Amino acid sequence: GQIVVLGVDPGEPLATVEPFVGQHGLRFPILLDGDGAIAAAYGVVGLPTSLIVDRSGVVRERVSGPMTRDTLARRVERLL
Numbered sequence: 001g002q003i004v005v006l007g008v009d010p011g012e013p014l015a016t017v018e019p020f021v022g023q024h025g026l027r028f029p030i031l032l033d034g035d036g037a038i039a040a041a042y043g044v045v046g047l048p049t050s051l052i053v054d055r056s057g058v059v060r061e062r063v064s065g066p067m068t069r070d071t072l073a074r075r076v077e078r079l080l
Contacts, residue, residue, distance in 0.1 A: 008033050008039070010033040010038065012032070042059065049062065050063040
């Protein structure tokens with residue numbers, strides 16, 4: 001109840017995203033960023049990029065490249 005995880009896919013259609021989500025068993029919402037506006041607003045230049053954003057909308061952590069569940073948990077716990 002303290003965090004929300006969202007995925008954002010810049011530029012790919014739903015028909016491409018859905019199989020990936022199913023293959024990897026992702027259970028969080030994936031937002032489609034068809035025109036790349038969200039990626040541009042947050043300065044994302046490579047994928048994957050993970051951002052941890054606080055309730056005020058301030059980016060507290062930025063991780064370029066893959067991240068494990070344990071790594072994500074440690075980074076979030078530091079901010080709670």
